[in-house]
Amino acid sequence: MNCPICGNDTKVVETRISDNGSSIRRRRECVSCGKRFTTYEKFEDMPLVVIKKDGRKELFDGSKILKGLVKACEKRPIGIDRLKEFVEEVERELKNNYTEVPSEIIGQTVMDKLILMDQVSYVRFASVYKHFDDVETFIHEIEQMERKKKQ
Ligand SMILES: [Zn+2]
The missing domain is CATH 2.40.50 (OB fold (Dihydrolipoamide Acetyltransferase, E2P))
Incomplete structure (x- = not known):
């Protein structure tokens, strides 16, 4: 200066x-x-800090979400550009509400948005993310999805 x-x-x-x-x-x-x-x-753009389940902190990394989404949306009619936009929307939404965000909230935010965009991808993403332990949990997810569809 x-x-x-x-x-x-x-x-x-x-x-x-x-x-x-x-x-x-x-x-x-x-x-x-x-x-x-x-x-x-x-900072012109405050970084978003993620609090992991074990309490460790790391900077938000949208590419991790994108990777999960690409996998979940395989063979679905959703382009990579749309997915990148999706990740940006998630990041914006999180930044509006948090400076430090627990990782579960990120997963939940992604799922809440994904269910509105593509339900097949949602189930795929959720099944990986939540590691459905049993059939019951899975059925519960499907039911929830059906309910949201009707809203
Ligand atoms: Zn001078």
């Missing part, structure tokens, strides 16, 4: 991260006139 007074280069003399970690404050000094000033850096 250039000095607002003389337009010369500035150097960073101090860097501090805000308490909540969402911004960085820097003290800068002009290499020419020696004037000091402060700048703030913020």
Whole structure:
């Protein structure tokens, strides 16, 4: 960044991260006139943090969802572009509601949207995601699907 007074280069003399970690404050000094000033850096697009079942945290990775969707939508009339759009919608939706989101919520959000888009893909995705333990759970899913269809 250039000095607002003389337009010369500035150097960073101090860097501090805000308490909540969402911004960085820097003290800068002009290499020419020696004037000091402060700048703030913020994420333009806050990253979404995923809390996994074992409590570990990682950054949201849409490509993982996409991979699952591609598999679930195999031989279905849904193009890859539509699926990418789908993942973006999921991410937007999650970011609107969370900065840290439990992984179960992500799976649930995907399923809630997928059932509206394509029911065969939904069952495939859900069966992998939920590891249907028994036939009963599976039947329950199908019933739920039928109910949603009628709504
Ligand atoms: Zn200056």
